[in-house]
Amino acid sequence: MKRYIQFLMTFALLTSGIVFAQEKDPVIEGMIKEANENSQLERLAHELFDVVGPRLVGTPQMEHASQWAIDQYAEWGIPARRENYGTWRGWERGITHIDMVSPRVQSLDGTQLAWSASTPKGGVTAEVVTLPENIKDSIAFKNWLPSVKGKFVMISMPQPTGRPDYNWEEFATEESFTKMKEARDAQTEAWRENIRNTGYTSRSIGSALEEAGAVGLVSSYWSKAFGSNKIFSSRVKNIPTIDVELEDYGMLYRLATYGNKPVIKVEAESKELGEVPTFNTIAEIKGSEKPNEYIVLSAHFDSWDGAQGATDNGTGTLVMLEAMRLLKKFYPNPKRTIIVGHWGSEEQGLNGSRAFVEDHPEIVENIQASFNQDNGTGRVIDISGAGFLHAYDYLGRWLNAVPRSITTHIETSFPGSPSRGGSDNASFLAAGVPAFNLSALNWSYWNYTWHTNRDTYDKVVFDDVRNNVILTAILAYMASEDPERASNEKIVMPINPGTGEPREWPAQRSPTRKGGM
Numbered sequence: 001m002k003r004y005i006q007f008l009m010t011f012a013l014l015t016s017g018i019v020f021a022q023e024k025d026p027v028i029e030g031m032i033k034e035a036n037e038n039s040q041l042e043r044l045a046h047e048l049f050d051v052v053g054p055r056l057v058g059t060p061q062m063e064h065a066s067q068w069a070i071d072q073y074a075e076w077g078i079p080a081r082r083e084n085y086g087t088w089r090g091w092e093r094g095i096t097h098i099d100m101v102s103p104r105v106q107s108l109d110g111t112q113l114a115w116s117a118s119t120p121k122g123g124v125t126a127e128v129v130t131l132p133e134n135i136k137d138s139i140a141f142k143n144w145l146p147s148v149k150g151k152f153v154m155i156s157m158p159q160p161t162g163r164p165d166y167n168w169e170e171f172a173t174e175e176s177f178t179k180m181k182e183a184r185d186a187q188t189e190a191w192r193e194n195i196r197n198t199g200y201t202s203r204s205i206g207s208a209l210e211e212a213g214a215v216g217l218v219s220s221y222w223s224k225a226f227g228s229n230k231i232f233s234s235r236v237k238n239i240p241t242i243d244v245e246l247e248d249y250g251m252l253y254r255l256a257t258y259g260n261k262p263v264i265k266v267e268a269e270s271k272e273l274g275e276v277p278t279f280n281t282i283a284e285i286k287g288s289e290k291p292n293e294y295i296v297l298s299a300h301f302d303s304w305d306g307a308q309g310a311t312d313n314g315t316g317t318l319v320m321l322e323a324m325r326l327l328k329k330f331y332p333n334p335k336r337t338i339i340v341g342h343w344g345s346e347e348q349g350l351n352g353s354r355a356f357v358e359d360h361p362e363i364v365e366n367i368q369a370s371f372n373q374d375n376g377t378g379r380v381i382d383i384s385g386a387g388f389l390h391a392y393d394y395l396g397r398w399l400n401a402v403p404r405s406i407t408t409h410i411e412t413s414f415p416g417s418p419s420r421g422g423s424d425n426a427s428f429l430a431a432g433v434p435a436f437n438l439s440a441l442n443w444s445y446w447n448y449t450w451h452t453n454r455d456t457y458d459k460v461v462f463d464d465v466r467n468n469v470i471l472t473a474i475l476a477y478m479a480s481e482d483p484e485r486a487s488n489e490k491i492v493m494p495i496n497p498g499t500g501e502p503r504e505w506p507a508q509r510s511p512t513r514k515g516g517m
Contacts, residue, residue, distance in 0.1 A: 096110070282342070355511040364428070378440035
């Protein structure tokens with residue numbers, strides 16, 4: 001009860017309009033002024049998103065991005081390095097052209113999936129067919145398979161509408177909206193049942209089609225937002241997989257089912273580069289008093305490559321770059337060493353951060369705090385104590401130095417609970433490090449930009465990113481200057497209602513050090 005009352009009193013001070021006279025900190029004041037009046041965010045965003053582009057693990061673009069960051073840090077007087085931790089399948093995306101050439105001519109919107117096989121030189125022209133409806137069983141499907149030889153096969157359910165539900169809610173009658181959802185649910189279940197009847201799953205059916213002689217697969221993974229498709233990886237080895245946006249996919253599907261026999265020409269160029277190194281990019285400002293204690297700034301550097309990787313996790317990367325620039329300029333001799341980790345292969349299972357945690361126990365056991373930012377372009381609105389019993393005590397002190405214009409938007413929860421995945425903070429939490437995720441405002445992230453073909457520069461809200469830079473830089477400064485070592489004492493985990501036993505703290509996991517092959 002005493003701790004709860006203390007929390008309420010401090011929270012009231014943080015969020016009330018009362019401002020108490022206090023001596024201004026020149027480091028904090030300098031960083032705020034620089035961030036607001038001389039921000040480098042737009043330039044950094046252009047160079048990373050427009051020039052370097054997406055950063056799929058195993059691609060030359062990921063290596064280019066790493067060298068760009070190392071060179072950028074060098075300009076600011078910050079030592080940076082690349083740390084290899086394994087290997088991955090090397091692959092480079094080329095151009096993708098998709099054109100319908102019959103029954104009429106139209107260029108289609110789409111792209112090849114990551115690690116897709118290339119088409120032969122000059123491309124492939126072939127008829128597009130759908131999976132048969134009402135497949136009786138695996139024998140019937142096996143008997144149908146020879147018919148796909150020399151054809152492109154559509155492997156995704158055509159969506160009944162390209163309008164997101166919020167658009168229906170705004171304009172449709174309640175009866176019409178209900179009718180659409182019921183019909184969509186029925187169609188989805190029928191599609192899933194049809195796939196089950198083939199004897200395959202949605203993940204494995206492509207291999208059967210490849211073995212039967214299909215020249216390529218056509219998919220469409222709609223993201224439930226206008227114009228947005230999820231772009232992930234191909235699941236077959238020797239034929240291309242292309243993702244076609246909802247509207248064009250639906251047109252092709254209708255043409256095929258009505259018997260119009262659509263024909264498309266696909267040029268999907270890509271290069272296999274063999275086994276290549278995979279790595280983290282690390283920069284640090286050495287501590288002057290306690291160099292063997294650490295503050296870790298954290299953001300994954302890799303992305304999927306359907307677009308530019310701007311909000312996942314380009315904006316998190318920009319936050320850490322700009323925060324380090326401010327810290328170096330106004331706090332060049334920190335009490336503790338400040339490290340920034342630009343992690344590789346987060347998208348394939350937190351591999352970069354897990355490797356760092358596994359490879360650097362001497363750092364991990366001496367981390368004062370880690371701050372991770374990942375989920376999109378929005379201003380930070382939520383910080384949890386992550387399951388550390390005394391997180392309120394020190395995180396509350398650090399947040400108290402942040403301008404009220406920033407903290408007024410932030411909800412905190414103490415002591416919170418540890419994350420088990422989702423982003424790189426989980427890698428550090430599993431090792432017992434006080435690692436805090438700076439969770440951002442949604443900005444329709446999950447539907448519009450997360451792993452989609454629309455994760456582009458124009459979706460960045462620079463005012464919110466600047467907000468997060470100031471927050472991160474001040475938290476790093478305060479954590480470094482704190483005379484006390486932050487407690488990593490964990491909460492007693494709650495009871496799992498399913499077992500009646502206490503839940504366990506997340507276990508540390510090893511990374512995949514050789515993948516994608």
